[in-house]
Amino acid sequence: MNGEELKRSKIVLLSAGDNVAVALVPIQKGDILENSGKNIEARDDIDFGHKIALRDIKKDDNVIKYGEIIGVAKENIMAGSHVHVHNVKSLRADKHE
Template sequence: MTSRPQTDPRLILLSPEDNCLIAAARLGAGTQLEIEGESVTLPQTIELGHKVARRDLAKDDKVLRYGAVIGHVTEAVQRGAHLHTHNLESDYLPTYTHDAGHQFVHH
């Protein structure tokens, strides 16, 4: 069995295909941690539940969480950087239409 490089336990990998990790705790700017064997110093605070780049990403790279595309980065992002609305744009397209004149009736 091959061992995987060490990643700080405060970062959670939800699916092996993901290129982001989820913060299991609030991580302050300047925190040093390991991401797959590489030492990274966080450039900014990462709030609990927020995404962190698992590896370097180029502008327009798709971001995967739970193995599914959730959006793309709008600029180059380094490993350990916060992935959020300032550098991540959703690729979500609604598959429904909303008829404004239709009201649900509750019985």
């Protein structure tokens, strides 16, 4: 990532291989976003700083940001969806509910 990319894009990929990107502006459902030369359509409204799925993420698959595991999918998440507390859970201090 460099500064010019940040300025140009509406979303930023923080590490190659991440399955989520971060919104740099508020995104509206239906917006077409560019990531690494490919287009992706936003399936939800996504606030500034929030995450968008870059590809389909299956239930129990790892969610990867900064090249690190930040949690797992609680349900199947389709590419272009908002990724947040409603569909991701932490793997740490897990009460095993």
